[in-house]
Amino acid sequence: MTHDVFDPRYARQLVLKGFGLAAQERLRDARVLIVGAGGLGSPAASYLAAAGVGALTLVDHDIVDLTNLHRQLLYGTADVGRPKLAVARERLAALNPSVQVTTHEGRLTAHNAHDLVAGHQVVLDATDNFPTRYALNDACLDRGVPFVYGSVARFEGQVSVFAAPGGPCYRCLFPHAPAPGTVPTCAEEGVLGVVPGVFGLLQATEVIKLLTGVGTPLVGQLLLLDLLEHDLQRIAIARRPDCPACRAVARAGTVAANAPPPHVAPPMVDHRSAADVAALLSGDAPPHIIDVREQWEYDIAHIAGSELIPLSTLPARASTLDPSKRYAMLCHHGMRSEMAAHWLLQHGFTQLINIDGGIDAWSVEVDPSLPRY
Numbered sequence: 001m002t003h004d005v006f007d008p009r010y011a012r013q014l015v016l017k018g019f020g021l022a023a024q025e026r027l028r029d030a031r032v033l034i035v036g037a038g039g040l041g042s043p044a045a046s047y048l049a050a051a052g053v054g055a056l057t058l059v060d061h062d063i064v065d066l067t068n069l070h071r072q073l074l075y076g077t078a079d080v081g082r083p084k085l086a087v088a089r090e091r092l093a094a095l096n097p098s099v100q101v102t103t104h105e106g107r108l109t110a111h112n113a114h115d116l117v118a119g120h121q122v123v124l125d126a127t128d129n130f131p132t133r134y135a136l137n138d139a140c141l142d143r144g145v146p147f148v149y150g151s152v153a154r155f156e157g158q159v160s161v162f163a164a165p166g167g168p169c170y171r172c173l174f175p176h177a178p179a180p181g182t183v184p185t186c187a188e189e190g191v192l193g194v195v196p197g198v199f200g201l202l203q204a205t206e207v208i209k210l211l212t213g214v215g216t217p218l219v220g221q222l223l224l225l226d227l228l229e230h231d232l233q234r235i236a237i238a239r240r241p242d243c244p245a246c247r248a249v250a251r252a253g254t255v256a257a258n259a260p261p262p263h264v265a266p267p268m269v270d271h272r273s274a275a276d277v278a279a280l281l282s283g284d285a286p287p288h289i290i291d292v293r294e295q296w297e298y299d300i301a302h303i304a305g306s307e308l309i310p311l312s313t314l315p316a317r318a319s320t321l322d323p324s325k326r327y328a329m330l331c332h333h334g335m336r337s338e339m340a341a342h343w344l345l346q347h348g349f350t351q352l353i354n355i356d357g358g359i360d361a362w363s364v365e366v367d368p369s370l371p372r373y
């Protein structure tokens with residue numbers, strides 16, 4: 001079937017000032033890889049198909065489960081037990097028959113990532129695990145294909161564009177995967193169904209912007225949004241000069257491919273439990289606790305002696321901190337503090353602890369007198 005950009009389904013985009021026919025044609029000619037057909041991938045795939053992206057490739061290995069349905073609206077109750085991709089193909093074809101949908105049943109791994117990324121202009125990272133995300137990052141860098149990253153938990157999430165020309169990659173922000181078990185999954189800590197919907201669509205928006213050249217994509221920017229309080233932050237992230245992945249790509253372009261890679265050991269965030277950090281506080285060289293929550297959260301509960309520097313004010317106030325000192329970063333559940341720790345790493349700090357689980361874990365493990373919220 002030929003894909004007609006004058007199909008009335010695109011009428012509202014064609015009349016849109018600053019979008020129009022040229023952008024619609026770019027969407028029609030585009031191929032987008034969506035890795036993961038779950039909470040983020042399901043809304044993103046639906047809207048990208050509806051918007052008229054010419055070809056979508058979906059990668060997933062799961063079957064539809066009843067616990068998926070509060071957030072994965074591509075699937076219905078009658079689909080429980082069926083492979084997600086079989087259902088996705090039917091739904092997307094029904095939504096927009098002009099879109100060519102290719103499916104790849106299985107996991108994206110370091111072995112097949114290059115082949116899967118090849119031939120696509122943009123990748124949408126809707127994975128829920130670190131090995132896949134790192135494999136995807138490295139393959140996208142290597143192929144020169146930008147990828148739109150998204151991640152959600154509980155009531156909040158984050159989105160950015162990595163591996164775009166001149167921009168940072170995912171390893172510039174997080175050089176290495178966290179130890180298994182240190183980052184809770186949605187299955188463990190839950191997620192409000194609308195949250196991946198919001199973030200999957202933010203990712204789809206970035207894909208459309210990258211494909212059409214309309215607007216400014218989130219290259220070098222990490223957007224963090226807590227939907228409960230509508231607390232929105234944008235953190236600038238730079239390409240790390242010592243990023244092993246970016247260096248490997250730069251090197252491959254300039255020196256012989258068989259040259260041995262230099263040993264690179266960038267400083268890393270030290271992930272510690274609340275109980276661990278409490279023990280450090282009574283030791284010889286206690287870290288200074290930096291609390292990156294908001295004032296109202298600090299007023300509910302805080303650790304004595306901690307310093308409040310809300311995340312959004314950190315870049316302006318980092319000059320008041322000493323890069324040679326050790327800091328333990330704290331927030332509500334450990335996500336904002338991890339961002340803060342990585343930002344400080346990029347700005348010359350080397351001894352950074354993330355208090356995993358945040359003040360909530362502190363209240364459970366260390367000081368039950370602190371109220372939880």
Ligand SMILES: [Zn+2]
Pocket residue numbers: 168169170171172239240243244245246247
């Ligand atoms: Zn990098």
